[in-house]
Amino acid sequence: MKVKSRIVFFIVVFGLWLLLCMAFDWEHVLIGAVVACFVSLIAGDIFVTRPHVLKNPLRYLWFMYYVPLFIWECLKANLDVAYRVIHPMRPIKPGIVKVKTGLKSETGLTFLANSITLTPGTMSVDFDREKGILYIHWINVASMDIEKATERIVARFERVLAKIFE
Amino acid sequence: MIEIAGIIFITVGLLFDLLGCIGLVRMPDVYNRLQASTKCVTFGTCSIMFGTFLMVGFNATGMKALLCIIFVALTAPVSAHALSRAAHKSGIKLWDKSVVDQYREDCPAE
Structure with a gap:
């Protein structure tokens, strides 16, 4: 039941x-x-x-830490997009890259994908749950290598989200 | 005082909403347009709602505004993800000057 x-x-x-x-x-x-x-x-x-x-109080503490982190990244994302939109030369270099993730739970993956979408220059397009791969549209591709891209895009949230949702 | 803070939040929100709309026009393809519009419009709308909450205070209207912030922040990225995935699956190309498409390599469109 x-x-x-x-x-x-x-x-x-x-x-x-x-x-x-x-x-x-x-x-x-x-x-x-x-x-x-x-x-x-x-x-x-x-x-x-x-x-x-839901019983574990540590998860709520980490969530309290995650919210301001998320809002700060969100603000940076907006200023970044604003700059690219207003700039007369349109300084973009878009592409879709792969990144790896260690998260397994549905809630964790959803939050990770949402955080990636709302943070600077990246938007999650699709994910492969078996292989743990996310496909990310990056407005200014800095690295096509999967390891480096993972470090640039996923790492800052994954650590916190793993503590909250796994 | 708190009224002025509310007005500032609403102004900032409107500004970001406007930038999102400009991005919708200026960006070259579906994916870049989604990026610009999702980020700016989500943040702008949340900011407007927070300004509304500051101006009306803790009553039914203000509470609804706060709940709307949560719902918008949760659903806007999901819809952007659904739109971009659908666009890619139906074979819409990236912009000519895009540097890489590792998604196409792994899952070619039908």
């Missing part, structure tokens, strides 16, 4: 509902609880597949 997954999912969905309406009278809470119960019974085991990892 995967009761734990359903309970976690219920808490998330119910909390989201309360935040969305920001009204704590009994009608809102009751409707929210009923609907959240229904949804978590139907779909609770799809979204949360490994409820045991």
Whole structure:
């Protein structure tokens, strides 16, 4: 039955509902609880597949570290793109390169691909889960070698994400 | 004071949204356009929402703005990934001056 997954999912969905309406009278809470119960019974085991990892407090600490890192990289990415867009010569040298990753879990890979897309000059196009390879569109290819590209693109996030999601 | 901070965030967001749109016009192919528009528009929109949150404060509207930041930040890269992958699978070429395409070497289009 995967009761734990359903309970976690219920808490998330119910909390989201309360935040969305920001009204704590009994009608809102009751409707929210009923609907959240229904949804978590139907779909609770799809979204949360490994409820045991949520218990580890270290993961939350690393997540706290990851968020400002991500926002900082995101800001740099925007200034970088702004420079390339405004520059009259359009200084780009695009291409698709391969990089390796050691992450295995679905959530970890999703976060890695999303982080890569929102950081300077790179966008994830596809990945091969068996081989652990990501295909990255790079707006300014600095190296076609798989090792060097991995170091430039993936390494700064992979270390943190492995601690959070693996 | 907090109103001024909100206005600054909204202005910065609008500026980045504008740059994203300029990038959409100026970049040479699908992939570069996606890069410019995804990054700038995600950050710009998040910044606008954060400015809105600062201006209205902790009520239903402000909370919705904060939740929207999370949803936009999670879904925009996924849609960019889906679009670029679909474009590549359907055989859209990279720009002529692109230096390398290791994806085409591994998974040739049908």
